[in-house]
Amino acid sequence: MAPRNESCQNCPIRHSAVCADCEPHELAILEQLKSYRTYAPGATIASAGESLAHLSSLVSGCATMSRTLEDGRRQAVGLLLPADFIGRPGRATSLFDIEAVSEVTLCRFERMQFERMVRDTPHIATRLLSMTLDELDVAREMAVTLGRMTAREKIASFLVSLARRQATVTRHSGPKSPVALHLPLSRQAIADHLGLTIETVSRQLTQLRKAGLIALTDSRDISIPDFERLQVEAGEDDFTPVI
Amino acid sequence: MAPRNESCQNCPIRHSAVCADCEPHELAILEQLKSYRTYAPGATIASAGESLAHLSSLVSGCATMSRTLEDGRRQAVGLLLPADFIGRPGRATSLFDIEAVSEVTLCRFERMQFERMVRDTPHIATRLLSMTLDELDVAREMAVTLGRMTAREKIASFLVSLARRQATVTRHSGPKSPVALHLPLSRQAIADHLGLTIETVSRQLTQLRKAGLIALTDSRDISIPDFERLQVEAGEDDFTPVI
DNA sequence: CGCGGCATTGACTTCTGTCAAAAATAGTGG
DNA sequence: CCACTATTTTTGACAGAAGTCAATGCCGCG
Numbered sequence: 001m002a003p004r005n006e007s008c009q010n011c012p013i014r015h016s017a018v019c020a021d022c023e024p025h026e027l028a029i030l031e032q033l034k035s036y037r038t039y040a041p042g043a044t045i046a047s048a049g050e051s052l053a054h055l056s057s058l059v060s061g062c063a064t065m066s067r068t069l070e071d072g073r074r075q076a077v078g079l080l081l082p083a084d085f086i087g088r089p090g091r092a093t094s095l096f097d098i099e100a101v102s103e104v105t106l107c108r109f110e111r112m113q114f115e116r117m118v119r120d121t122p123h124i125a126t127r128l129l130s131m132t133l134d135e136l137d138v139a140r141e142m143a144v145t146l147g148r149m150t151a152r153e154k155i156a157s158f159l160v161s162l163a164r165r166q167a168t169v170t171r172h173s174g175p176k177s178p179v180a181l182h183l184p185l186s187r188q189a190i191a192d193h194l195g196l197t198i199e200t201v202s203r204q205l206t207q208l209r210k211a212g213l214i215a216l217t218d219s220r221d222i223s224i225p226d227f228e229r230l231q232v233e234a235g236e237d238d239f240t241p242v243i
Numbered sequence: 244m245a246p247r248n249e250s251c252q253n254c255p256i257r258h259s260a261v262c263a264d265c266e267p268h269e270l271a272i273l274e275q276l277k278s279y280r281t282y283a284p285g286a287t288i289a290s291a292g293e294s295l296a297h298l299s300s301l302v303s304g305c306a307t308m309s310r311t312l313e314d315g316r317r318q319a320v321g322l323l324l325p326a327d328f329i330g331r332p333g334r335a336t337s338l339f340d341i342e343a344v345s346e347v348t349l350c351r352f353e354r355m356q357f358e359r360m361v362r363d364t365p366h367i368a369t370r371l372l373s374m375t376l377d378e379l380d381v382a383r384e385m386a387v388t389l390g391r392m393t394a395r396e397k398i399a400s401f402l403v404s405l406a407r408r409q410a411t412v413t414r415h416s417g418p419k420s421p422v423a424l425h426l427p428l429s430r431q432a433i434a435d436h437l438g439l440t441i442e443t444v445s446r447q448l449t450q451l452r453k454a455g456l457i458a459l460t461d462s463r464d465i466s467i468p469d470f471e472r473l474q475v476e477a478g479e480d481d482f483t484p485v486i
Numbered sequence: 487c488g489c490g491g492c493a494t495t496g497a498c499t500t501c502t503g504t505c506a507a508a509a510a511t512a513g514t515g516g
Numbered sequence: 517c518c519a520c521t522a523t524t525t526t527t528g529a530c531a532g533a534a535g536t537c538a539a540t541g542c543c544g545c546g
Contacts, residue, residue: 034477074391078383114540119369126368132372133333136378140308140338141338143318143385144312147437148318187525196503197503200501205526219524219526385539427492429492440534442494442495442535446534462494
């Protein structure tokens with residue numbers, strides 16, 4: 001459960017979210033404007049085409065951004081983890097569905113107030129630009145994965161990128177020690193991210209396990225004995241940036 | 244051929260590029276800093292992993308942004324048309340290959356000077372943010388297409404989006420009149436954009452032609468008799484935004 | 487005219503999707 | 517705590533969409 005209005009000083013995403021570059025006096029303004037909201041797993045945070053009254057930073061938990069076509073086909077376009085920003089200044093409606101995967105806490109700002117902050121506070125504007133450019137890179141890497149990788153490569157690169165994003169939490173000492181990885185997503189949600197079916201995801205995970213590239217303690221917890229070997233399996237070339 | 248330093252006043256992308264929101268005095272500064280450069284069709288504008296000395300706006304022509312994997316598989320992540328911005332402040336290297344498709348003219352700024360402009364000129368910073376957010380939406384739509392659409396839907400939606408982007412130039416009076424569309428890309432380049440092979444692109448275009456959805460005058464020129472019908476074929480739902 | 491690149495078409499293969507069932511896991515209530 | 521159900525995951529058999537390999541056709545150009 002999120003505190004009503006805990007101080008930004010103690011915020012877990014203080015140095016990585018949209019407020020990262022703010023000076024104390026700027027932070028004080030944000031502190032006045034912000035409000036927290038918590039969503040249960042599976043809850044809808046936003047729906048494609050509907051208006052979005054708040055812009056938010058994801059403080060804790062995990063959410064997906066996706067589009068569902070009329071016939072039920074679904075494609076995820078982003079995995080939202082702590083510090084990620086939700087919504088965009090200048091457009092009132094979300095183009096995608098946003099759904100809580102685990103329990104999610106958002107730090108929210110009213111649209112108008114936030115848009116004024118973006119105009120008046122260069123530290124927020126430039127931080128938001130920088131984050132948006134990073135997201136753009138991620139989205140384009142995603143396009144490479146979706147368009148040209150095999151099912152096996154998609155799974156491997158998904159695991160690699162997830163491991164990198166959780167690195168601070170789970171990675172132990174040396175780069176050669178096994179990496180423990182918790183999957184926040186169901187097989188179905190992984191399939192939606194990679195443009196695959198649930199069956200193909202399951203089969204490829206089994207193959208990776210049989211090849212000794214991963215070990216499954218339970219269906220949501222994976223251990224990667226040799227991270228570099230999995231990176232090779234992910235078909236990464238030297239240009240693939242570590243975002 | 245691009246003029247050496249033609250006035251920004253007459254620039255074809257004056258009101259749609261990164262400088263769109265600039266006041267006359269801001270434009271005057273840009274005018275001092277800019278330089279034009281022209282690339283022949285097929286020329287390399289940037290290479291993945293290599294440094295990029297300039298940030299640019301594409302003034303005329305067409306270019307692709309793509310990644311080529313070690314084994315030759317290639318995926319395009321963007322089609323660059325007039326007013327599109329190339330490069331990003333805050334990172335000196337390009338993550339993707341950028342290649343001229345037709346003859347391309349760029350309006351270029353030195354990295355350092357442009358980054359200073361972004362810091363000092365809110366009209367540039369906010370315009371760049373807005374453009375980047377739009378590109379992010381495009382990239383995410385692309386992910387939906389690459390991940391979940393059939394070959395036929397990919398081709399149809401590619402044609403629809405190309406027609407929309409060329410709308411100002413080619414679209415005639417009413418929305419029901421046939422739309423003429425020139426393909427700037429070869430079959431191979433289209434395939435690279437859609438995550439398909441050249442043969443599949445060719446076959447699907449033939450099928451669309453046989454179904455009366457398009458007519459091919461020559462292999463690069465397409466006429467769309469009923470645009471709305473092609474939109475349906477593209478599998479667009481009501482939420483698909485017209486970007 | 488003949489070469490070379492691009493596009494189209496055909497025959498066949500393969501990877502992933504579909505349909506279906508079994509196994510594992512989680513959740514519920516007695 | 518344990519049976520029982522519901523959900524998720526895994527596995528299998530088969531089908532189908534797109535890829536691969538190969539040949540042919542089309543154009544522009546020297």
